[in-house]
Ligand code: ADP
């Protein structure tokens with residue numbers, strides 16, 4: 001059933017419009033965003049669509065086509081951020097943050113559907129928030145810039161949904177450009193589209209969705225984030241972004257305990273890898289960045305310790321079958337890995353990952369190519 005029919009069946013009238021926002025993969029630069037560092041995500045060709053219609057009152061009704069997410073209704077006058085349970089915290093979070101910032105937010109009926117796998121580390125949560133943010137921005141005539149919407153949707157995830165993410169996911173979803181990655185400086189929030197040229201080089205990025213649980217709320221993510229912030233305080237710097245690779249082995253190693261030092265080493269070397277990836281894309285093209293991706297995975301596995309058996313197996317199997325590079329993508333503890341492959345090798349890599357998972361007794365992984373795609377936009381329907 002298409003989204004217009006779904007909307008009309010549920011709410012009795014046609015929507016005013018439909019807005020789409022993509023999920024993302026992060027090419028490189030993991031757990032750097034909340035350390036004010038660099039990241040290089042791209043928006044993927046899977047998206048969440050929100051059909052919406054304004055109401056004359058302050059009631060908001062949200063419904064999702066996805067199984068397991070029941071419709072929710074609430075009043076904008078009464079809802080409290082931090083008191084909303086379940087999936088509705090994402091769309092309602094966006095509305096409540098806008099309201100808190102003084103914007104006039106109307107009541108709305110919203111129906112969402114998505115082909116971004118939920119909870120797979122491809123940022124279905126940001127896709128959801130960003131599609132709703134764009135809808136209300138247009139419908140209420142707020143005229144907020146995409147950059148402003150990055151901050152609003154990030155706050156919605158942080159303060160209402162309680163997911164302490166950095167601005168990476170929202171930036172990719174809102175600012176994505178076809179066949180380009182978004183180079184993001186998470187200190188200044190400056191974002192620049194960086195052409196990838198994957199097609200021209202005969203390359204493809206495969207998502208290896210492990211189907212293993214990832215749960216940011218579970219504390220693993222928050223613990224790493226706290227650890228980084230504490231280390232920055234001990235080092236007397238504003239954020240780990242401020243530590244250069246040359247300072248790592250000097251002062252940092254002396255004053256930090258070994259656990260904190262490993263966290264810091266990941267962040268500092270990961271920032272350097274992002275900048276090197278940018279330089280390599282420019283000088284050698286996308287076929288040359290594979291080893292940087294693989295090094296990023298090793299650092300996340302060994303130093304930051306956010307990988308898991310499934311992610312490690314996916315990366316190993318992909319590399320064994322000829323991937324140029326592979327790494328976990330997203331926060332970790334499950335979710336998805338990506339592999340950079342020559343388009344010819346994609347079937348063999350997919351097969352190798354699937355076979356390895358079967359041999360290990362893991363769930364059947366989902367392996368599919370993704371293309372760097374446009375960010376959030378209004379859809380003609
Ligand atoms: P990820 O962003 O990696 O997919 P998260 O745990 O951050 O994983 O976000 C997943 C949550 O976002 C879901 O549990 C649900 O609350 C919400 N969500 C995402 N997409 C949808 C959707 N299409 N319908 C309803 N809820 C969704």
Ligand code: MG
Nearest residue numbers: 123124125126
């Ligand atoms: Mg998410």
